[in-house]
Amino acid sequence: MSAAQIRFATLWRREVNRFMKIKKQTLGAPLLETFLYISVFGAALGTRIKQLHGIDYVVFVIPGLIMMSFSINAFSNNSSSILQQKFQGAIQDQLSSPASPLELLLAFTFGGFMRGLIVAGLTFIVASLLVDLPVDHILVLIPSLFLVGFFFSQLGVLTGVRAEQFDDVAFVQTFVLTPLIFLGGVFYSATLLPQPFETLTHFNPIYYMINLIRYGFVGFSEVSIALSLLALTAATAALFAINLRLFAKGYRLRA
Amino acid sequence: MSEAALHIEDLVKRYPTGVEALRGVSLEIAPGELFGLLGPNGAGKSTLIHCTTGLAQPTSGAIEVFGHDAIKDYGKARQAVGLAPQELNIDWFLTVEETLDYHAGYFGMPKRERRERTKELLDTFSLTEKSDERTRTLSGGMKRRLILARAMMHRPRLLILDEPTAGVDVELRLELWHYMQRINQEGTTILLTTHYLEEAEQLCDRIAFINDGQIVGEGTSEELSGRYGVANLEDAYLALVGRNELSRSKIEAVS
Numbered sequence A: 001m002s003a004a005q006i007r008f009a010t011l012w013r014r015e016v017n018r019f020m021k022i023k024k025q026t027l028g029a030p031l032l033e034t035f036l037y038i039s040v041f042g043a044a045l046g047t048r049i050k051q052l053h054g055i056d057y058v059v060f061v062i063p064g065l066i067m068m069s070f071s072i073n074a075f076s077n078n079s080s081s082i083l084q085q086k087f088q089g090a091i092q093d094q095l096s097s098p099a100s101p102l103e104l105l106l107a108f109t110f111g112g113f114m115r116g117l118i119v120a121g122l123t124f125i126v127a128s129l130l131v132d133l134p135v136d137h138i139l140v141l142i143p144s145l146f147l148v149g150f151f152f153s154q155l156g157v158l159t160g161v162r163a164e165q166f167d168d169v170a171f172v173q174t175f176v177l178t179p180l181i182f183l184g185g186v187f188y189s190a191t192l193l194p195q196p197f198e199t200l201t202h203f204n205p206i207y208y209m210i211n212l213i214r215y216g217f218v219g220f221s222e223v224s225i226a227l228s229l230l231a232l233t234a235a236t237a238a239l240f241a242i243n244l245r246l247f248a249k250g251y252r253l254r255a
Numbered sequence B: 001m002s003e004a005a006l007h008i009e010d011l012v013k014r015y016p017t018g019v020e021a022l023r024g025v026s027l028e029i030a031p032g033e034l035f036g037l038l039g040p041n042g043a044g045k046s047t048l049i050h051c052t053t054g055l056a057q058p059t060s061g062a063i064e065v066f067g068h069d070a071i072k073d074y075g076k077a078r079q080a081v082g083l084a085p086q087e088l089n090i091d092w093f094l095t096v097e098e099t100l101d102y103h104a105g106y107f108g109m110p111k112r113e114r115r116e117r118t119k120e121l122l123d124t125f126s127l128t129e130k131s132d133e134r135t136r137t138l139s140g141g142m143k144r145r146l147i148l149a150r151a152m153m154h155r156p157r158l159l160i161l162d163e164p165t166a167g168v169d170v171e172l173r174l175e176l177w178h179y180m181q182r183i184n185q186e187g188t189t190i191l192l193t194t195h196y197l198e199e200a201e202q203l204c205d206r207i208a209f210i211n212d213g214q215i216v217g218e219g220t221s222e223e224l225s226g227r228y229g230v231a232n233l234e235d236a237y238l239a240l241v242g243r244n245e246l247s248r249s250k251i252e253a254v255s
Helices: A003-021 A023-044 A057-088 A091-095 A101-130 A138-162 A166-182 A197-201 A205-218 A225-249 B045-053 B074-079 B096-106 B111-124 B140-152 B170-185 B197-203 B221-227 B233-240
Strands: B006-014 B020-029 B034-038 B060-065 B081-084 B158-162 B189-193 B206-211 B214-219
Touching: A003 A023, A003 A057, A003 A101, A003 B096, A023 A057, A023 A101, A057 A091, A057 A101, A057 A138, A057 A166, A057 A205, A091 B096, A101 A138, A101 A225, A138 A166, A138 A205, A138 A225, A166 A205, A205 A225, B006 B045, B020 B045, B020 B060, B020 B206, B020 B214, B034 B170, B034 B197, B045 B060, B045 B081, B045 B158, B045 B189, B060 B074, B074 B081, B081 B140, B096 B111, B096 B140, B111 B140, B140 B158, B140 B170, B170 B189, B170 B197, B189 B197, B197 B233, B206 B221, B206 B233, B214 B221, B214 B233, B221 B233
Parallel strands: B034 B189, B034 B206, B081 B158, B158 B189
Antiparallel strands: B006 B020, B006 B060, B206 B214
């Protein structure tokens, strides 16, 4: 391994090690939460709702839950990790190393990505054991999951870098992300909503992400897959470019 | 290209708040020197160190570490520097051993070498018994030892020690003095900031006084005392900061 490869692997290893050390909180709790959602919405409500667009209700909900667990875990890992290290001053050890802004950004990004991937992967395995979950369009599903994970990892990095206190991170997660995810159609189809809520849902970017993942699993979408993929790719690239610029400038990282 | 271990020219650092922490500092430290930087709190010592190690971004001026520009060629410049900061900036999640291992990884050191170096420094700084303990459980003195060991992990050619003996007990202070002298004799250049003038007098080849963001005196301890016509370095320091009335010679001995 070259010195640069060792450096990057170590930066990444540190981020993965952080969440693996507190597994109960970082992996156990999100898994339990997802399991509870499946129980409540699948076993309880599912017996009443039966089907949506010809798909069993619990199967309709699970892709959205997988997307939700991937995104929230990727986001919260990175925002917490960066803010915590800023608080402790421990981030100075990485910042005073020869690591480039790109290496630092990617290492922080992949930490959250890995945590999101593990929780989403375990959710998928558990869900597959409980219900008959199809994977209809794997060539849409894999890039969509990758983009969703990368997008929220980047958003977590941006929030962590900008944050000055834990309240700043909690605000984004509680008052921005959670409402957007819940109102983005994880648990229902937007077509069931009365106006103007149906139209408003179309302005929620997470609605398109949920539809991409749902299409990948069950082959049903309320929006154009090609356009959604294109928009998500553009948004992820834009966020990455903003973060890279902030890291290069040392924004709120270097005095 | 400069031959100096550290070459600083006309360095200015103005913070976004408008505070000018460094106002045209120029400094040169020769390879193999043990150089002391003294000054009151808020004089600019830590800002100068942060600009050298990439933790702060200079407003203008030049910094070279062994001929490598600290801004344009930051990778090589930082590779040559080991920093033991004033604040105990260690990651609470990591164990003592991990702290050292990750640091060396950030500097591209291969695994086997990291393992050997970690063992060696744990032994040198009497931390072997604590190697598997989380850093937050360590006492203040132990944390100080760990920060020094971490700074040495990647075998820096220039070691920057920012008030390493502040708040440590007599035993550790003397241990550190011995250690500094030993590695300096082995070829490591050291930049030491301290508030203890007898420490600077005892250890340093040359000393610079910094006050209000400017270097106001530079030379050996004898040169500085001679220049101000006083008996010792402490009185020279008091003369430079305009507080001659505090001289110990004016304190009556207890009979």
